[in-house]
Amino acid sequence: MSADISADPATSILRTEDLTIRFGGLTALRQVNFAVERGEIRAIIGPNGAGKSTFFNCLTGILRPSSGRISFNGGDITGLSPDRISQKGVARSYQITNILPNATTLENVRIAAQSRRHGWSLLTRYQGYRDIIEKAEAVLEALGLHSKAGELAANLSHGEQRNLEIGIALATEPQLLCLDEPTAGMSAAETHDTMELVRRIANNLTILIVEHDMQVVMGLAHRITVLHYGEILAEGTPSEIQQNPRVLEVYLKT
Ligand SMILES: Nc1ncnc2c1ncn2[C@@H]1O[C@H](COP(=O)(O)OP(=O)(O)O)[C@@H](O)[C@H]1O
Ligand SMILES: [Mg+2]
Structure with a gap:
C-alpha cells in the first residue's frame, strides 16, 4: 500500500460541509463533504459536467453556494468575495x-x-x-x-x-492552489514538464488539481476524489480508485 494521507477534519486546511449549488433546476453540487490535508496533492476527477469547475468556483468565491459551508484554515469563507479569499491564501x-x-x-x-x-x-x-x-x-x-x-x-x-x-x-x-485542467491541449512532452513543475512547487503548498489524463493523476496525487453528477462517488489513494468498481463503471460507460 502507498502512504495514505487521510484527510482528518481536525487538521485539514480546507473543508466543505454539505456544499450545494443549484443553477435553476440543476443541482451542480449536492451536499459535498470534502476535506484536504495540508501539503496534500489531491486530484479531482469525473466526467464532463460532474461539477469539478463549479467546485473550484465555489471555493474561490466566483460562485456563491446555495447552501453548506466552506472553511479554510478553520475559518468560514463561505460567500466571501474572490479578492478576500485570494488574500486568505x-x-x-x-x-x-x-x-x-x-x-x-x-x-x-x-x-x-x-x-x-x-x-x-x-x-x-x-x-x-x-x-x-x-x-x-x-x-x-x-x-x-x-x-x-x-x-x-x-x-x-x-x-x-x-x-x-x-x-x-x-x-x-497561496497556501492552497487549485489547478483546473492545467495540461489541457498540451503535447505529451509539455504535459510531462507541467507535472514536473507541479511537483516542484508542491513543497509548501496544498494542491487541488482537476485533470483528465489518468496517468498524470495516478502519478501525482496522494488521494483522488471522484465527482459524478455533483456528488462524491469515491475517494481514496490512486490504487484504491483504480480498483473501485463504481469508478470503473462510470468511466467505462462514458
Ligand atoms: N454558471 C453556470 N450557470 C448554469 N449552469 C452551470 C454554470 N456553471 C456550470 N453549470 C452546469 O453545472 C454542471 C457542472 O459543470 P462544471 O462544473 O463546469 O463541470 P466539469 O468542470 O466537471 O466539467 C454542468 O451541467 C454545467 O452545465
Ligand atoms: Mg471543468
Missing part, C-alpha cells in the same frame, strides 16, 4: 486562459504578486517595488520561464502560457 488557475497577452511574462506575474500585497485595485502604482519584482522573478525561475521574462505573453507557446497561468496563481503566495 487560496489561488486558482483557470481552464480558460487568464493571461494578459500584451504584457510581458514578467509583468503578468508581477501584477499577480502585487495583487497579493496591495490588492487588485492598485495595479498601476508601486511599479518600482523591489520585493514584488523579486517575487515575480523567483516565480519565473520556478516555472522555468526566466529566459522569457521580457517576452510578450502572446508570443509564448501554448504550453508555456499554461505554465505562466500557474505562475500567476503562484505569485499570489
Whole structure:
C-alpha cells in the first residue's frame, strides 16, 4: 500500500460541509463533504459536467453556494468575495486562459504578486517595488520561464502560457492552489514538464488539481476524489480508485 494521507477534519486546511449549488433546476453540487490535508496533492476527477469547475468556483468565491459551508484554515469563507479569499491564501488557475497577452511574462506575474500585497485595485502604482519584482522573478525561475521574462505573453507557446497561468496563481503566495485542467491541449512532452513543475512547487503548498489524463493523476496525487453528477462517488489513494468498481463503471460507460 502507498502512504495514505487521510484527510482528518481536525487538521485539514480546507473543508466543505454539505456544499450545494443549484443553477435553476440543476443541482451542480449536492451536499459535498470534502476535506484536504495540508501539503496534500489531491486530484479531482469525473466526467464532463460532474461539477469539478463549479467546485473550484465555489471555493474561490466566483460562485456563491446555495447552501453548506466552506472553511479554510478553520475559518468560514463561505460567500466571501474572490479578492478576500485570494488574500486568505487560496489561488486558482483557470481552464480558460487568464493571461494578459500584451504584457510581458514578467509583468503578468508581477501584477499577480502585487495583487497579493496591495490588492487588485492598485495595479498601476508601486511599479518600482523591489520585493514584488523579486517575487515575480523567483516565480519565473520556478516555472522555468526566466529566459522569457521580457517576452510578450502572446508570443509564448501554448504550453508555456499554461505554465505562466500557474505562475500567476503562484505569485499570489497561496497556501492552497487549485489547478483546473492545467495540461489541457498540451503535447505529451509539455504535459510531462507541467507535472514536473507541479511537483516542484508542491513543497509548501496544498494542491487541488482537476485533470483528465489518468496517468498524470495516478502519478501525482496522494488521494483522488471522484465527482459524478455533483456528488462524491469515491475517494481514496490512486490504487484504491483504480480498483473501485463504481469508478470503473462510470468511466467505462462514458
Ligand atoms: N454558471 C453556470 N450557470 C448554469 N449552469 C452551470 C454554470 N456553471 C456550470 N453549470 C452546469 O453545472 C454542471 C457542472 O459543470 P462544471 O462544473 O463546469 O463541470 P466539469 O468542470 O466537471 O466539467 C454542468 O451541467 C454545467 O452545465
Ligand atoms: Mg471543468
